[in-house]
Each structure stands twice: as structure tokens, then as C-alpha cells.
Amino acid sequence: MNSLVLMAADSASSASLTSSLIMFAAIILIFYFLIYRPQKKRDKEAKAMLAAMKKGDKVVTIGGIHGTIVTVKDKTVVIKVDDSARIEFSKEAISSVTSKDAVKTAPENSKKDKKAVEAKTEETPAVEEKTPETEEKTEEKK
Numbered sequence: 001m002n003s004l005v006l007m008a009a010d011s012a013s014s015a016s017l018t019s020s021l022i023m024f025a026a027i028i029l030i031f032y033f034l035i036y037r038p039q040k041k042r043d044k045e046a047k048a049m050l051a052a053m054k055k056g057d058k059v060v061t062i063g064g065i066h067g068t069i070v071t072v073k074d075k076t077v078v079i080k081v082d083d084s085a086r087i088e089f090s091k092e093a094i095s096s097v098t099s100k101d102a103v104k105t106a107p108e109n110s111k112k113d114k115k116a117v118e119a120k121t122e123e124t125p126a127v128e129e130k131t132p133e134t135e136e137k138t139e140e141k142k
Helices: 002-051 100-105 111-123 131-141
Strands: 058-061 066-072 076-082 086-090 093-097
Touching: 002 093, 058 076
Parallel strands: none
Antiparallel strands: 058 066, 058 093, 066 076, 076 086
16 A cells, blocks of 8 residues: 555656656747847847948947948947047947948848738728819719
């Protein structure tokens, strides 16, 4: 009788251990797909943006200063803020490049964004042009 109780306790504890390990693995996977992977993707895009900066690009710094790149060095960038004001920043201090060239190199919108834009354009009614025929129809309705 005693051996049956011990065997039941062993199977219950091994089932508990298995379910705990499965839950722990599930939590690790959730963190990987929701936190770690998207952050790596953003870091990769930021490095590509910083590497693609060139003279003449319009940029915004992390402090909110808008300007145009005058000189690109190894680790720094000189930005023309005003006609006579030039400021040297670390490349990591650039938050975004707002020039037209940067838009072309940016990754395309996701399928969801494209579908949303298409749906939005379908929902907006077309504007009717005023022609003599349409004016006659509106007068007849009155």
C-alpha cells in the first residue's frame, strides 16, 4: 500500500515538473517574439539609417533639433541648423533622416498598412464633377 502512494506522488511531481518546464519555455518564446526580436529589428534599421546618411540629408536629433548634414565623419556628423550655426553631433544622436532619399531606402509598408490604405480609399466617396447634366438632375430633384 505504501509503495502505491509513493508511485502516485512521483508521477504527480513529474507531471508538475513537466508542466512547469512547458510554461517556462512558453514564457521564453513569448519574450523572444514580443520583445527581443522586434528590438533587434529596430536596431538593425537604425544602424542602416546611420550608415546611409550623406551630405545634404535633412535630419532630426534626439533632442529635436532639425538641420541639414554638412559633413559626415566616422563617428560624428556636422549639422547646419541656421545660416551661420553648425553643430557637431555623435551619429547615435540622430533619431531620424527626413530627406526624400531616406524615404526611398526605408522598408516598404507592411501588408496590413497597404490593406488599410486601400480600404480607406475605397470608403471615401468620389467627388462628382459639376457638369450641365448633373446640374439639371439636381434641379429636377428639387
